[in-house]
Amino acid sequence: MTLKQLDEYRWQVPVGTVPGMRVPGLVFADAALMESIRSDRSLEQVANVATLPGILGSSIAMPDIHWGYGFPVGGVAATDGRDGVVSPGGIGFDINCGVRLLSTPLVESDLRGKAPDLADALYRDIPAGVGRGGRLNLRARELSKVMEQGAGWAVKEGYGRPADLRRLESGGRLNGADPEHVSPRARERGSRQLGTLGSGNHFLEVQKVDEIYDRRAAKQMGINEIGQITILIHTGSRGFGHQVCQDYLKVMNGAISRYGINLPDRQLACAPIKSPEAQRYLAAMAAAANFAFANRQCLTQWVRDTFAGRFGKRIGEGITVVYDVAHNIAKIETHQIDGVSREVCVHRKGATRAFPPGHLELPEEYKAIGQPVLVPGDMGRYSYVAVGSPGAMELSFGSSCHGAGRIRSRKAAKKLLGRVDLTKRLESENIYVRARARGLLAEEAPEAYKDVAQVMRVVDGAGLCRNVVRLRPMVVIKG
Amino acid sequence: MSPFSYFDHTADVGVEVSADTLEEIFAESGRALFSLIVDLEELDSVETECVEIEGDDEVSLLIDWLNELIFLFDARGWLFREFKVAVDGRPAGSGVRLRAECRGERESGRQLEMGLKSASYHEAGITYQGSWRARFILDV
Numbered sequence: 001m002t003l004k005q006l007d008e009y010r011w012q013v014p015v016g017t018v019p020g021m022r023v024p025g026l027v028f029a030d031a032a033l034m035e036s037i038r039s040d041r042s043l044e045q046v047a048n049v050a051t052l053p054g055i056l057g058s059s060i061a062m063p064d065i066h067w068g069y070g071f072p073v074g075g076v077a078a079t080d081g082r083d084g085v086v087s088p089g090g091i092g093f094d095i096n097c098g099v100r101l102l103s104t105p106l107v108e109s110d111l112r113g114k115a116p117d118l119a120d121a122l123y124r125d126i127p128a129g130v131g132r133g134g135r136l137n138l139r140a141r142e143l144s145k146v147m148e149q150g151a152g153w154a155v156k157e158g159y160g161r162p163a164d165l166r167r168l169e170s171g172g173r174l175n176g177a178d179p180e181h182v183s184p185r186a187r188e189r190g191s192r193q194l195g196t197l198g199s200g201n202h203f204l205e206v207q208k209v210d211e212i213y214d215r216r217a218a219k220q221m222g223i224n225e226i227g228q229i230t231i232l233i234h235t236g237s238r239g240f241g242h243q244v245c246q247d248y249l250k251v252m253n254g255a256i257s258r259y260g261i262n263l264p265d266r267q268l269a270c271a272p273i274k275s276p277e278a279q280r281y282l283a284a285m286a287a288a289a290n291f292a293f294a295n296r297q298c299l300t301q302w303v304r305d306t307f308a309g310r311f312g313k314r315i316g317e318g319i320t321v322v323y324d325v326a327h328n329i330a331k332i333e334t335h336q337i338d339g340v341s342r343e344v345c346v347h348r349k350g351a352t353r354a355f356p357p358g359h360l361e362l363p364e365e366y367k368a369i370g371q372p373v374l375v376p377g378d379m380g381r382y383s384y385v386a387v388g389s390p391g392a393m394e395l396s397f398g399s400s401c402h403g404a405g406r407i408r409s410r411k412a413a414k415k416l417l418g419r420v421d422l423t424k425r426l427e428s429e430n431i432y433v434r435a436r437a438r439g440l441l442a443e444e445a446p447e448a449y450k451d452v453a454q455v456m457r458v459v460d461g462a463g464l465c466r467n468v469v470r471l472r473p474m475v476v477i478k479g
Numbered sequence: 480m481s482p483f484s485y486f487d488h489t490a491d492v493g494v495e496v497s498a499d500t501l502e503e504i505f506a507e508s509g510r511a512l513f514s515l516i517v518d519l520e521e522l523d524s525v526e527t528e529c530v531e532i533e534g535d536d537e538v539s540l541l542i543d544w545l546n547e548l549i550f551l552f553d554a555r556g557w558l559f560r561e562f563k564v565a566v567d568g569r570p571a572g573s574g575v576r577l578r579a580e581c582r583g584e585r586e587s588g589r590q591l592e593m594g595l596k597s598a599s600y601h602e603a604g605i606t607y608q609g610s611w612r613a614r615f616i617l618d619v
Contacts, residue, residue, distance in 0.1 A: 040489050066489045069599050069618060073490065092617055093596040130516065130591035131556060189554045199594040200619055239553040242596045246546055266600050409487040410619070437592050479594070 001043050003027070005036075008017045009462040010395075012060070013047050013050045020051040026058035028396070028462050033454060036407055042072040044253055048264045049077050053085020053272070056337055058345060060396050062351050064405030064450060070267030073350035077397045078329040079273065081332060081343030085261065086278045087270035088252060088285070090347030093245045093286055096292035097202075097236030097376040098169075099325055101385065102300065103222040105318035106229040106311065107409055108208045111474060118206065118310060118433040119475040125306045126204055127300060128197035128479035129436035136195045136298070144179040150290030151324075154297035159195075160304075160321075161463050164297065168324040169353060169371075170331075172293040173464070178283035186284075190240030190291055195298035199437060199479030201444060202235045204299070205376075206475035207383065213467045217369040217387055221329045223469055230471055232383060233299050234376055236328065241288040248281040249420070273345055282330070289329060296324060301452075322385070323372035327352045327402035335397055347396045354388035354465045355401035373465045377404045377452030379433065379444060379476045380426060383468060384456050391463025395454040400464040401456075404449040413448035426476075435478040444478065483511035488616055493602070496613045501537065505544055505577060505613045506562035512548055512617065513559055513583075522560040522589075524582035533569050533576045535604045540566070540575050543611060545598035548581075552595070556586035566609045595619055 004012040011034060011216045013025030025046040029037055037043065039273065042065045049071055056078050065074030070089030077090055106136050111118065127134040138146065146153045151172025155162055165172050197204060212218050219447035223230070237244075252269035255261075255277045261270065271277040300321065308316025330347050337344075355362060355371040362371050370387035377383045392398050428435050437448045453470075460467050482503070486493040494511045498504045513519060529546055534540030551557040563580040570576065596618040602616040 069601060070491070131552065138520065185550055185554065190481070242553075243550070246597050406490050409489055411485065411487050428554040436590075440592070 009143060009458050013043060017049040018051070019045070020264060023050050023055050023058050025050055025061065027061040028066070028458055028464070029063045030454070030458050033450070033458065034477070037065055037452065040067045042067045044248065045070070045072040046075065048268060049075060051264055052077065052079060052085055052087065052268065052270060053261060054080040056080055060399065062401040063455045064350065064401045064403055066405050068349065070265055071347065072351045074401065074405060075349050076351045076396055077336065078344040078397045081273060081345055082272055084345060085270035086273050086330060087268055087284060087347065087366065088245050088248045088281060089267050089269065090349050091154050091245070091285060091330050092349045093098045093242045094236040094328055095241035095288035096326045097246060097328045098292060099376055100233045100296045100300065100326065101322040101372070101374050102231040102303065103320050103322050104231065104307065105315055107225065108196060108229065109229040110423035111229065111313070114310070115430070115432050115474050119434050121306050121310055122204060122433035122475065122477050125302055126197055127195060127275045128199070128477060130199045130479060133192035134194060138191045140187065143187055146194060146294045147177050147179045147182060147287035147290055149173060150293040151297040152359060154294045159298045159301035164300065164321045167321040168293060169326055170429070172297065172324065174289045176283055177286035177290050179287055181280040182244060182287050183285040186240050186243035186247065189243050190238065193238040193240060193384040194291065194295055194443060195302070196238060196295070197235050197299065197479050198238055199440065202479055203379065204303070204477040205232045205379070205473045206226050207232060207471040207473050209469050210382070210472045211376055211470035213469065217468045220369050221324070221372060221385070221468070222320055231303055231307060232374070232376060232471070233296055235295060235299070237288040237292040238295065240291050244284045244288045248284060251277050251281065254412060265331065270292045289326065293324070302311050323374060333398065335393065344397065346399070348399055350402045351399045352402045353398055354392040354479065356388045356390040356393055357396050365451035374401050375403055375456060378446040378449040379473055380429070380431065382452065384452060385469045385471065386460065386465040386467050388465050389463050392465060395462065396464055400459045404452040404455060406448055407450050408448045410443040413445055414442045416447055417442040417445055431473050431476060433476045433478065437479065440478060482507040491616045491619055494615055494617065498611050501566050501611055502564040503562045503578070504605065504613045505541065505566065507614070508541060508545060508613060509548055509559060509562045509581070512545055512595065515542050515595065515617070516552065516591050517589055519560040522558055522583050524561050526583065526585050528557060528581045530569055530579045530581060531577070533574055535574045537575055538603050541605060541615065542598045542600060542603060542610055544577055545615065545617070549595050549597065557583060558587065558589065559583035
């Protein structure tokens with residue numbers, strides 16, 4: 001595939017690369033990352049997404065892109081809010097998979113000699129793993145409230161504080177959720193899964209701040225010094241969201257011929273935004289997104305409880321939400337296109353909202369610095385916190401990357417690691433891992449992922465967001 | 480030689496199945512799916528669950544079958560090791576129908592290896608050239 005390099009960090013997939021493209025593709029990457037991007041067929045998916053009716057601007061790809069279902073993971077596509085389509089593949093199976101960052105009053109020296117013990121306590125207290133229910137079993141009426149109220153439901157039930165909500169994307173609740181459009185199957189899966197981490201690439205990490213790039217912005221977030229302890233939670237809507245996505249992919253598969261939509265890939269199944277099918281999907285998607293916000297809220301409280309148990313009540317109460325972002329979501333937003341304000345449906349699949357300073361949706365304390373953008377790396381290296389820049393609004397519909405992106409398949413990662421005892425290797429680096437699934441660690445090893453620092457160099461260099469701090473893992477809990 | 484094998488895919492798991500009959504394709508696809516989650520040899524076939532689904536064609540039937548199994552696992556704690564499958568035409572007209580007896584354990588508290596999100600249409604296909612072959616990708 002021939003790409004046109006626009007500048008150091010932007011590459012264009014020209015219209016005509018695949019038949020039916022309505023807009024070009026735009027890939028954010030440097031030359032080195034572009035080599036690995038070319039090794040799977042994700043660029044073909046970027047081009048395919050550009051054929052969607054009503055797509056505006058470009059079919060966008062972040063530097064952590066890899067192959068996904070219809071849309072690539074690491075993709076952003078904005079469609080016209082009146083005449084465009086919405087496509088569940090552009091959000092992904094794990095609706096509102098996202099990340100929450102917490103700050104603590106602790107520093108690295110407070111954990112000296114205590115990290116293994118803390119790892120054991122979190123492993124015991126935080127429900128994680130395959131096929132494992134959590135500590136909550138919701139009746140139908142409560143589950144409906146979770147779908148409608150999101151993180152607010154959890155706070156009302158005693159999981160966290162009202163002040164937590166202002167630091168969650170969309171206040172931890174999308175409008176328009178309607179439990180009536182969620183299937184009994186999704187409900188059945190969700191009823192026992194609220195307050196669980198899940199498995200695969202989901203995790204809970206205790207980290208230390210090891211670099212500060214912007215002291216002022218870091219301070220505004222409550223991150224004050226090198227060595228400060230933070231906690232990162234990565235999880236989503238669990239089986240509930242997966243079922244919602246599956247249910248509506250079937251609906252959309254039926255809809256495309258009804259609406260005369262031709263697609264190069266069946267997995268881009270979609271329907272016009274104003275159609276009954278799309279409106280029902282958006283209502284169910286919002287319900288699943290709210291489930292995920294509530295999920296991360298419950299886990300936040302149990303983290304506070306575990307830390308209080310080990311370090312005292314004052315410490316537990318001192319754990320504060322920095323921010324919570326969704327990286328698999330569709331949002332109706334207003335963006336400037338050719339100088340005109342337009343309502344668009346922004347699909348972010350493996351991409352994070354990155355609003356700049358001054359944006360009205362930000363809480364007061366972040367208006368001066370921009371929206372925190374949380375970017376987890378692999379468990380052996382580091383994660384980043386950035387803030388949105390004005391360039392994101394100009395170039396990527398207010399979006400940035402979401403993580404490191406895989407470079408090796410699970411099979412290849414396991415083969416490469418061979419007999420390496422990853423738990424011991426990480427312990428030798430003072431990283432204490434607790435994981436339920438025996439084979440999982442090798443599949444999730446650092447060698448399976450791109451270097452997130454390289455990804456951040458691109459998004460920072462391209463003007464989408466600006467690095468604020470780097471965090472290194474000390475304790476990793478996986479399902 | 481196993482009727483099923485796995486192939487590389489960046490973030491997910493690809494599966495290839497071969498069998499003499501279409502029914503065995505569906506049965507072995509089910510075994511391939513559960514083999515990712517648990518060692519089938521460790522399971523006992525102590526309980527049975529019946530499944531009946533319909534589809535427009537064999538490929539959509541296969542994807543729906545796999546997603547049905549994922550639902551039964553994730554929502555109801557089923558782990559299956561054996562399947563007795565019948566595939567025929569839809570009673571109401573065009574399309575295909577699958578009826579299966581699935582045998583295994585339910586909510587047995589076993590150590591599990593992998594979670595599955597969904598079966599996808601990506602590269603999904605069923606072909607016949609003297610014997611049956613199927614290919615699909617599971618989102619994990």
